[in-house]
Amino acid sequence: MELEPRLFAEHLLAGDDVAALLYVQKALEHFSHTDVYEHVMTPAMYHVGDLWEQNKITVAEEHLATGVCDFVLAQIDHRDPPAAEAPRVLLCCLEGEEHYLGLKMAASIFRRYGWHVRFLGPTLPLEHVLKDAAQFQPQVIGLSGALAYRIPQLKASVETLKAETNADIIISGRTALIYDLGAQVGYAAATIASLEALENWLEDGNEGTANATI
Amino acid sequence: MSKERIVEEVVAGIYKDYPWVWDKFGERGKEKTIEDNYHHLDHLYTAYSTGEAQIFLDYTDWLVTVLTSRGVGVDLIVDNFERLEKSIPGRLPQKEAEAYLNYLQQARVKLET
Numbered sequence: 001m002e003l004e005p006r007l008f009a010e011h012l013l014a015g016d017d018v019a020a021l022l023y024v025q026k027a028l029e030h031f032s033h034t035d036v037y038e039h040v041m042t043p044a045m046y047h048v049g050d051l052w053e054q055n056k057i058t059v060a061e062e063h064l065a066t067g068v069c070d071f072v073l074a075q076i077d078h079r080d081p082p083a084a085e086a087p088r089v090l091l092c093c094l095e096g097e098e099h100y101l102g103l104k105m106a107a108s109i110f111r112r113y114g115w116h117v118r119f120l121g122p123t124l125p126l127e128h129v130l131k132d133a134a135q136f137q138p139q140v141i142g143l144s145g146a147l148a149y150r151i152p153q154l155k156a157s158v159e160t161l162k163a164e165t166n167a168d169i170i171i172s173g174r175t176a177l178i179y180d181l182g183a184q185v186g187y188a189a190a191t192i193a194s195l196e197a198l199e200n201w202l203e204d205g206n207e208g209t210a211n212a213t214i
Numbered sequence: 215m216s217k218e219r220i221v222e223e224v225v226a227g228i229y230k231d232y233p234w235v236w237d238k239f240g241e242r243g244k245e246k247t248i249e250d251n252y253h254h255l256d257h258l259y260t261a262y263s264t265g266e267a268q269i270f271l272d273y274t275d276w277l278v279t280v281l282t283s284r285g286v287g288v289d290l291i292v293d294n295f296e297r298l299e300k301s302i303p304g305r306l307p308q309k310e311a312e313a314y315l316n317y318l319q320q321a322r323v324k325l326e327t
């Protein structure tokens with residue numbers, strides 16, 4: 001079987017949740033979750049974005065596709081309860097950032113590696129991230145940013161989180177990857193370039209020491 | 215805030231000089247123009263604070279695809295950037311203003327070739 005993100009994108013745009021889920025379930029017989037996230041769902045959503053940019057689909061169709069993709073993601077995110085002493089990760093998008101599907105994929109991978117995951121979704125003001133982190137005491141805080149103008153905010157937030165929590169900070173998302181956000185935030189955070197990189201990091205960076213250069 | 219003053223002046227100028235834009239796109243179009251100009255300034259600030267002019271140039275490419283596919287010509291983008299260049303001086307700290315003008319000019323050169 002060859003992975004066909006364009007075919008998956010057609011199911012998304014048709015709002016055909018059943019066909020989309022079946023396609024992914026079939027792919028999972030031959031490929032890992034990470035492969036399916038990275039090589040089917042992500043490029044399909046990027047394609048949807050390109051079509052929107054070129055005015056070839058409507059805003060409504062873009063929303064429909066997003067909803068179906070989110071549904072499929074939830075369906076295949078099988079989970080076992082983590083061990084009590086397992087490490088903890090807090091994942092969120094900063095205030096104003098609505099693009100959370102990539103973050104949700106990262107959450108799914110952390111769960112597969114047995115972590116306690118606190119997935120806080122889109123657009124969370126920094127004060128609430130801090131409050132929640134004080135309670136949950138995560139070893140790792142992961143942020144995701146999709147929009148280019150998010151960079152100054154990401155940078156400032158990383159500094160605050162670094163100063164006010166004991167967690168290692170990881171950042172990713174479209175904007176972190178296109179522009180070298182690593183160079184902007186210096187040693188305060190690790191930029192994780194893909195879900196595959198996240199897996200590598202989880203495999204050798206025990207207990208979330210984010211010093212690994214990725 | 216100075217940002218609001220800049221956006222106000224730019225948008226008022228566009229609708230004064232090109233009444234046909236109003237006829238074509240209406241009230242919703244004007245709201246969009248206001249939103250777009252905040253977006254321009256956000257990307258100018260991002261380029262400035264990171265020292266990466268490329269962020270604004272990439273944004274300009276993206277803007278061209280989004281707007282031309284929706285019936286707004288490149289000439290209007292160029293015109294809008296020129297208006298920003300006139301409105302910015304004196305309304306932002308000098309160093310920041312100079313950087314913005316530099317990015318806007320680079321983007322216009324790209325748009326006009």
Ligand code: B12
Pocket residue numbers: 037038041042045046047048049050052053062063066091096097098099100101102103105106142143144145146147148149170171172173174177192193194195198273276
């Ligand atoms: C769906 C979508 C939306 C949805 C989001 C809903 C949701 N539930 O997420 C809605 C409709 C809300 C939306 C709104 C907007 N959007 Co939008 N959107 C998209 C679209 C089509 C797909 C996003 C997506 O899900 N991608 C798939 C995921 C899986 O990819 P990803 O986030 O990059 O994640 C991968 C990696 O980055 C990484 N990763 C991500 N996060 C994390 C976190 C960790 C910890 C780790 C380890 C890894 C990791 O792993 C993932 C797997 O490979 C993109 C197109 C694109 N290229 O992404 C546009 C896109 C991002 N949007 C765009 C724009 C412009 C907007 C709006 C400004 C439009 C508007 N005028 O209203 C608003 C802004 C909203 C806001 N304030 O945040 C532009 C951005 C352009 C730019 N130059 O900045 C894009 C690129 C579309 C385009 N081609 O023009 N959007």
